[in-house]
Amino acid sequence: MTDLLQLMVESRQLSASDAEWLAKQHGDGAEGSFDSEPEILRWLAQEYAVSYSDLEQVEVEKEVLSLFPARLLLKEELLPLQRSNGSVDIATSRLFATQGLDTLKSLTGLKLNPVLAPSEAIQREIKKRLGVGADTIDTLKDDASFQVVHDELSVDTDLENAAEDASIIRFVNQVLSDAIDLRATDIHLEPFENELQIRYRIDGVLQDVPVPSEIKRFQP
Template identity: 40%
Template sequence: MHIGKILLQRGLITAEQLDTAEHTPQTEAAPGEVFVRLGYVSEPEVLKALAEELGMRYEESLLGPLDPKLVEGIPPKLVFDRQIVPIARSNGKITVATANPLALDGLDELATVTGCDVEPVVSPREQIAERIKKLFGVGADTVDRMVGDQFGGVEVLREGARDESKEDLLEAAADASLINLVNQILIEALESRASDIHIEPFERQLRVRYRIDGVLHDAGTPAQIKMFQAAIVSRIKIMANLDVAEKRMPQDGRIMLRVAGREIDVRVSVIPTLGGEGVALRILERGSTHIGLSELGMEGDDQARFERFI
């Protein structure tokens, strides 16, 4: 199926634009992505045209219920790798959203894993990514991989075990998957414009919360993250140049990050609790200490009224 010809027939691009796109190196996996990258069409326009050509339904927004039963028996790795997400499930049929309806291998794999019939609908990638995050939680694919390989031979450090050596903790904290997981937690906080990250240990749960606009919000991390509690705390200690082996005394440190060109200062507090060590991270972006009234999100009339009072 030639997506360029479909767009041309629908009047979404010109013959000249089609010729330019065909002579442009294409590394994108998504159909029609080159036309979006060149600025000829938007992603929704491409997906709508493709869905109509294939006789499939197009869903601009994925606002359906977030029932945990939707993902029962579905490996997070499959969902993250294939970028398909369930939106409905009943009577042996799963309806999934995809931004690439031509990639049938992911749909076939889902049908094999679940034993259900799979009905695809077409949706924008941003909508799919957001729904995946809400259903599976931050870092779910990384945690799933870590559970599967058990740190590639390094013993998983469970809370309650008091005989971990400093070397074990350092080795676990240096694992690539663990580093990626901690990075995901930090990046998600930055993208959410969070001012604080709270990593709170309980007997059967490790809860991660972000403070956004003064209110704490659950990050929705997968339940299995509890298995890696000690390693996560150790990784943060290493980043903040704290003593990994010290678990009985509070520690304070600092992490300097550069993310997408932004310099971020993270103040770290590690606090012993009954459930293990808890961590509080205060995020301070350099150069953002002073902001104008226009950046507070007030409407024009409200801002003018406020300025009169001050």
Template identity: 35%
Template sequence: MVETAMAMAPRKRQVLGQILVERGLISLQDLEAALAEQKRTEEFLGKILSRMGLVSEDVLVPILADQLGIPHVRLRETVVESQALAKVPAKFANHYTLLPIRVINNTLEVAIADPFDVQTIDELRLLLDCDVRPVLAGPQEIREAIQRHYGLGASAVQQLLDAGSRAGEPTAPVTEDLSALVDEASIVSFVNQLILQAVKDRATDIHIEPYERFMRIRQRIDGVLHEVPIPQDLVKLHQAVISRVKVMAK
């Protein structure tokens, strides 16, 4: 199905533009400007229209899915199975902007942002040794869902734990040499993401609360503490996270 869509991409792109004009979602001048940009960048027309602010992702994705004959999913309203999440590493999901949703028999349903990226679907099939059924969702919606289900900074945490495992280093909560982790790119990345998310959410303060078997991070918004979704394995790195915050505070 995806292969067919890819083969017919040029015709579908033109139809997409015509439909948007016919529905009054963009003007003919908007379409001409987007097509000129497409000729320059060779990007997918829908991506250009979204980047130019002419059509929102929520409006564009269902129309595109209908044109290509690919099922559309709204991730904010979809139950995502933990079994599906466990099959795909967070760094893979982040890198390719996709989200595993559910497993049916030996088929993994995956939300993708690029309906023409057949190579990524093939790589996923080889990685998991199972069939993959792609469904379409907007890239921003997928990124938000990745953070919601894998946890903030999941890729950075996984990268650091993987590196420690390859080097034979302990990843237990108590780390003897914290100075070796404080300036690690992955720890820096995680703390930066945490602060940027707090700024985006207009939080006034961040609470980092490590416990013996788990870790909790909360941010205060309008006087109310809200829990931030984080990877479960972050508890193994809590001392490095706290030490990084202390270094930044100096």
């Protein structure tokens, strides 16, 4: 069994029996060597009669995306796409890891249709649609102890307390980690009246970074 097949079994993208069959096909030199994740996912989609998408042309409906908690989508690598015949199509690369889908079903009461897609494409689109630090903002949104500061006289004290809050620190760490991954040399934070704009300088050019729209709820 190839390293790729073994990795996909461990991440529950493939069943052991499917991996063994694919390994045999690969070893026999059969047409279609299944050397990449997209090739294997396309085969799985045909084998189990589910849809496949490379997510290059797919439309993601914002209204549908807002129905699901960001932290769960990030954790389980699930991307809601659009409504279809009373249900919601959700991109996943892990057909056999059903816990995430089951949790979303329980939370929303919606019928969910898995659409197989490459994991890298799902991660890219989730980040693009939700923005950096989306899971932390989602947690803060539900945190009753977090209050927005309106009293100017207490700003300094309250900011010191907020800096100690693990959620705030985590959000900043996510911004820093994201900038390092993208090899950014500068991070520009620009607070406006109704939004926070984050930009990274990459290869000498400032580039906008998606920011969760909910972050404006925590501005004074």
